[in-house]
Amino acid sequence: MNWMDLLRMSTSNLKRRKLRTFLTVLGVVIGTASIVVMISLGLGMQQSLYREVEQSGGLTTIKVSGAQAGNSMMYSSSGKEEEQSTKYINDQLLARLSKLEHVALASPVYELPVVLLKGGYEGYGQLLATTPEAMEARNINLAEGSLPKPNSGHLDLVYGNGVLTMFNEKGSGKGYYETGRLPDIDLAKDSVFLILDQEGYYNQSSQNGDEASGNSDSGDGKQAQPKAIAKHVAKASGIVAGGPDEYNANYYNIFCDLDTLKQILKKEFNARVIPGQPTTKSGKPYKEFCYSYAQLKVDDIDNVDSVASIVREMGYNVETNAEYLDSMKGQFAIVQAVLGGIGAVSLLVAAIGIANTMMMSIYERTKEIGVIKVLGCSLKNIKQMFLVEAAFIGLIGGIIGNILSFLISFVINFLTGNGAAMGIDGNISYIPWWLVILSMGFAMLVGVAAGYFPALRAMRLSPLAAIRSE
Structure with a gap:
């Protein structure tokens, strides 16, 4: 009996009992889709990490x-809390770092919380x-x-594509995430007032609130006058690509030229401590x-x-x-293993269904098996016939399961706004082609494994006893 004969007999036997075959294949479909979708969630987070x-x-x-002013501890990317250095990052250090072997570029970075004002x-x-x-x-x-x-000489800013979502209405304090509406501001064209002294702005707002409520007495009967806060006119030089629902590593950042900012800060905070700068004792x-x-x-x-x-x-x-990528990849591996294990439970149930279907098929075809043996069919061919049937069930279930996986993945990505709702840059569910091929192969392997023992039972049937059976 050649392979074409085996394929023809296996497919005809599956077609003979359509409902049972359908239910068995359905179990494999659910199992395959569960594994693929679960693993795709971990892969989606991993792809987001790579982009970040x-x-x-x-x-x-x-x-x-x-060292940072006012802080003594820091949290590192390795997940360990460690003592912070007592040394500051200044121009002298940058000059030393730039001279280290294999260092192509040493750049300073200064972060400052700011307030943006535009209209209401x-x-x-x-x-x-x-x-x-x-x-x-x-990049x-x-x-x-x-x-x-x-x-x-003036502040030109590059706005992250999510900066617009950080604006709130002055009166109600509601923003994009409460109202679902973006403010009527075009950051690419409109100039805004930029406040570098955020603490001073808060204090001024608090004093104005006390004055409005009649609680602005300074203690000597005179009303305290709030100090004027400098408002710098800033324009956009560029906007990060993406909409308000497309999260990325620069989503909330506002970039500007360092030398220009230093000049403005030194002028505004003349003889005063610049925000974020250390102080003497x-x-x-x-x-x-x-x-x-x-x-x-x-x-x-x-x-x-x-x-x-060296550093x-x-x-x-x-x-x-x-180091950050290695630590996160280890965590993602655990997440993928857990999610894949949850999906594997469904495929295990499907494997039991395949074994049950093949065993019932043997009982129903006992006489047929006996006749085939009497006609000279080898035990190896009989074993192959049942294994091919089980493999067919796994293959068909794997193909349909992957099609269902793509549909489920599309729905998940659509409902989460392509990962924006989860704070992820890109799709939360990502199905690469190697996962499709691997899942179909695994589904076939499960089918063959589930049909192995029923196939052995078919081989061991006595021809004479099989022919006499009803």
Whole structure:
């Protein structure tokens, strides 16, 4: 009996009992779809992580942090809380870092919480100031405009595509996430008032509130006058690509040129402590301008660990995208194993259904098996016939299960706004082609494994006893 005969007999036997075959295949469909969809959720999060790392400078980027004013502990990407360095990130350190072997670029980064005002709206954001070279290394995908020009004398900003969602109505305090409506602001064209002294703005708002309620007495019978807060006119030089529901690594960031910001800060906070800057023991401004952290670009990924070790020996805290990626990949592997295990339970139930179907088929075809043996069919062919039937059930279930998986994945991504509702950059469910092929092969393997023992039973049937059976 050749393979064509085996295929013909196997398919005809499956067609003979259509309802039973359908129910058995349905179990495999549900099992396959469960595994694929569960694993696709973990893969979707993993793909989002890869994009985030790429938007943060890639695997050759190192983040160097030191002491921060008012903080003594820090949280590292390795998940461990560690003592923070007592050394600051300043221009002297950047000069040393840039001279290290394999360091292609050493750039300062200064982060500052700011307030944005436009018409009846009030917004909050994180201003991220760095050099033009560092901004180019971040691979910022702009929908329109360009990166800020250095030393322009005025603040040109690159807005993240989610900054508009951070504006609230001044009266009600409601924003995009409460109303579902974006404010009537075109960041690409409209200029906004930028407040760099966020603490001073809060204090002024509080004093204005006390004055309105009649509680502004300073203690000597005179009313305290709130200090005027500088409002800087800022325009957009570029907008990060994506809509308000398309999350990415630069979603909330507001970028600007570092040298321009430093000039404005020193002028506004003359003889006063600049926000985010350390102070002396007497509370006076620190003599040197200090940055939030430094970002290093290494020439090759193989040299990242060696450069990171040198910087750690210098007494600074180091985080690398490679270390962050490795730690997250370990967590994702656990998540995928758990999700895949949940889906595998459904396929295990389907395997029991296949075994039951094949066993019932043997009981119903006992006489047929006896006749085939008497006619000279080998035991190997009989075994192959039942294994092919079981493999067919697994293959058909695997194909339909993958089609169902793509439909479920589409629905999940649609309902979550392509990951935006979960704070993920990209689809929350991602099904690569290797997963499709692997799942179909696994479904066939489960079918063959489930049909193996029924096939052995068919081989061991006595021909004479099989012919006499009713």
